[in-house]
Amino acid sequence: MHNLVARLFPICRSITGPGVRETLRILQEFIPIQIHEVPTGTPVFDWTVPREWSIRDAFIADSSGRRLVDFQRNNLHVFGYSTPIDRRMSLSELDEHLFSLPAQPDAIPYVTSYYKERWGFCLTHRQRLELKPDTYHVFIDSKLADGSLTYAECVFPGTTDQEIFLSTYICHPSMANNELSGPVVTTFIAKWIELIPRYYTYRVIFVPETIGSITYLSRHLDHLKKHVIAGFNISCVGDDRAFSCVSSRYGNTLADRIARHALRFISPNYITHSFLDRGSDERQYCSPGVDLPIVGLCRSKYGTYPEYHTSLDNLELVTPTGLAGGYEMVRCCLEALEGNFHYKVNCLGEPCLGKRGLYPTLSRKGSADTVKTMMDFLAYADGTNDLVSIAELIGVSVWELFPIVTQMKASGLISEFEV
């Protein structure tokens, strides 16, 4: 996964334009996504699809012609959606269009101006301090024109038309945790989904954040409300620090229960962020009237780590093990969902495990625990609890229960059903 992050890293993405398309074309090498274009000006809920932005080059050169700030070196140097300019100006005039972070003097900040037309450059604070009074050549070769918004989706049909929904975003330029970890982990998760036997149908989308999810919802809301039983917004899943989730509006959906159960299994110290700390597309999916059962999954959540939205969110912050942990977190949530049926024991009173050969034949260390877990599972297999509920009632994980469920089903001791 880290290689794919590295390959996508240099591309200058924005909420529309060629960077998104190039990114999605590369992901198409891995998974069968379909790419959709929505024309500029299309009304999408309370918004309108914006004009498409593209940029070829940009720099600030001093009077000697030396490029001091150069888009070719780092695409964060130019404001996202910056208007074009080709002028000479004094330092004091230029200075009003510069943005840097005094507290992080080696970081180039990430700034966009999607909804107000202006131009600007981001640079490290060290670079800024070195600028001397001079006549600067300021050049941005960008274009804001009618075009379209690009997103991609793929659907993996299952036995049922009930859906599990995954969403991630592809609109940030060269930053690794926010955001390339999201689409890359999601791509590899989609490859895994393709291979497994599926009870549920899976819908995976790659959209620009906010305007992309709003666009997608405006086209598919009825379908999603009817079919989606749980979903996850996958963002910032590539560093080696926290495991966390962002709760849905009331924190009480199936997705919330699954995420908390899976994250406790992965890392008992995981963090549950309130919906008040939302910030990615769960904002749209959990908005009033949309009301989808969707939870955000993150390692270090956007806004909580110092490198966030700067050039320091790079290929060192995101690591192979960090990405593997993010992948594991998502996979565990999906596994827990796939096995989350209701169970009912088929006999009255305690079942006779002995006559079915369900007692461990050799008494080894741990075998008593297995019998205890088995009996506890059966005690709460009363048809009112799904597997995650049973697991939480008896203090184990669903992964400890899966082999027991398989044995019990095979022996005819329990019935499995959906609610």
Next chain:
Amino acid sequence: MHNLVARLFPICRSITGPGVRETLRILQEFIPIQIHEVPTGTPVFDWTVPREWSIRDAFIADSSGRRLVDFQRNNLHVFGYSTPIDRRMSLSELDEHLFSLPAQPDAIPYVTSYYKERWGFCLTHRQRLELKPDTYHVFIDSKLADGSLTYAECVFPGTTDQEIFLSTYICHPSMANNELSGPVVTTFIAKWIELIPRYYTYRVIFVPETIGSITYLSRHLDHLKKHVIAGFNISCVGDDRAFSCVSSRYGNTLADRIARHALRFISPNYITHSFLDRGSDERQYCSPGVDLPIVGLCRSKYGTYPEYHTSLDNLELVTPTGLAGGYEMVRCCLEALEGNFHYKVNCLGEPCLGKRGLYPTLSRKGSADTVKTMMDFLAYADGTNDLVSIAELIGVSVWELFPIVTQMKASGLISEFEV
């Protein structure tokens, strides 16, 4: 308000009689209350309106004729509802009719005997210790005769006939926190209610405690049960110490939610007393079968401060700032109620605040917080929550939300409705 407390202070009130009438006549100078008389003997629920008590003079004089204990100096000196007497007796005979507080030797206690006929004097423990064997002239010129129970009410109509109910009591002689702070704050609140645009209809009553509220309920219960959405019993609201409320029977009415929200805003250290600590007319309003959504509002609650029910509950204990705080507490509860509608955002997904000019135009300190509060408000404006619930869900007060609600309503972004 302190001036009015001072003016009412000397009047000798009891649960019936001229003291109540004089008090209500003075309040009539401020607000349009109607005074009602209910004849002695009228059955009121499990009780009967008692005979009316009046007193002109009372004293204990020594054999030299010197008045040692004198009703003219402090009306607490005589038991409330004391029977008349005019006899000479020894100290030992007298002593059985004296009541003082050894632990508070400078306080005259407040004692009544409404439902058992007897006579008695209260005095400071210092006074009592000075009494020497002598023949004392004991004189009480009181009368217990058929008459009536007096109460007053005023109704301020609103847009709806749903009512907010305020009750306070006017049956204690010269004591300031319990009770004059109650009727005085309520009088000024009624003056304020008169001036404001009212969605709700307000009913404000001034009754003798217990028998008065029982009498009022016995005449108006059906109306109150049909119309009252929330109410407050206002008592002991004039000192500078605590802010507190007395919960309804199960602590789960709209009045409870409003009181807790308003008190947390006024004073984060406010005290919520359980219904088990009730003691004023919430006893009646929240009794089984009556079941009105009414909460007690107090500063230092009756029974919790050392001066309670003694002559030390005076014009020094109750202060202008204490009364202002009591007034503020009640006003905040009413403001919170008046604005407590349900809200539903009118678009799907996050609204585009920019196109409506709802983003702060200047980025000042705090403006990001306002946007955050605005977005959080909209996120929970899903029609299922009233404003107080939204405020508590997102961790702000309704006073922070009122201007946002006004803006959002003006922009058409939200619908307001009652449930």
Next chain:
Amino acid sequence: MHNLVARLFPICRSITGPGVRETLRILQEFIPIQIHEVPTGTPVFDWTVPREWSIRDAFIADSSGRRLVDFQRNNLHVFGYSTPIDRRMSLSELDEHLFSLPAQPDAIPYVTSYYKERWGFCLTHRQRLELKPDTYHVFIDSKLADGSLTYAECVFPGTTDQEIFLSTYICHPSMANNELSGPVVTTFIAKWIELIPRYYTYRVIFVPETIGSITYLSRHLDHLKKHVIAGFNISCVGDDRAFSCVSSRYGNTLADRIARHALRFISPNYITHSFLDRGSDERQYCSPGVDLPIVGLCRSKYGTYPEYHTSLDNLELVTPTGLAGGYEMVRCCLEALEGNFHYKVNCLGEPCLGKRGLYPTLSRKGSADTVKTMMDFLAYADGTNDLVSIAELIGVSVWELFPIVTQMKASGLISEFEV
């Protein structure tokens, strides 16, 4: 009760056979139990009634003929359901059939092999260490043959056919807390039930653990599900240490509420064990589909005390005071159930206690508390709460409320009803 424990102690009980019958015959001297026999091979839910086991003698003798391990001295020496044997063998062959506890070298452990045919001896670890290489005579004169499973029950009819259910077990050989304390306390409780005026019908059963309760349920489930409102499994109620209960599956039945209320009254430090710590017949009564409202009552629960399932669980561990406490615990639960009606005050507003003479006439220490309890009881006597709920809402025990209820009923102030 201790005498009866002592009399039953020497009998060699097992889940079937003459020991059970002899035990029940002795209990029949005290209470009118009916004894039932269920033939070997009868299907009972997921199980089958096993063959009947009896034993006359057993020993291990050394080559000199001296009995080193002798069933006549302690019936724990032989595995329960041991197959017969009469052979001479080396120590190393014998050793595979011996069981002792190195950590408790003076305790004979209790071992059974109900569902796998084998033979074995239990002995103290000290005894085991003294065994020298020799040719041992191993003799077990036992028989496993078709017969029947024996249990007993008695029913004490009440005013209503709603039932309170008590269950205890009679299948362990010479151990005192687990189990003789259970049937002995239950016997004396049954004697008490016989004498009291009964609103509820009481059903008391004495069964072998697990297979006995399964057998009983398989014959009476429909009746029990229709009539039983609460019940208790009585086990390990004879030592002087803890008071505890084992919750039902979700800990939310009437029996749970009653047990917790009564145990808090008996001993504020009582222990509530989760259903995950179940181990006696509550396993059957609370299993899915059976779903009876039954809770386990214990002093030191099986599995939690060091003498459990060894010869140290003897007539010293179980004491007269321990048994009295166990008896008291069960009696309190039944008393709380018998008085657990719903109450509704018959007047609106606070009742006038004075006119009914319900105020204490003399003001003594504590009388104010009684009035407070009386008023609090009336405040929550709104028809929605049973007596235990009222008691818990107002922070007293039902035993403090019983005399108040009697007074209030006599005065006509409250109505009593079932829900």
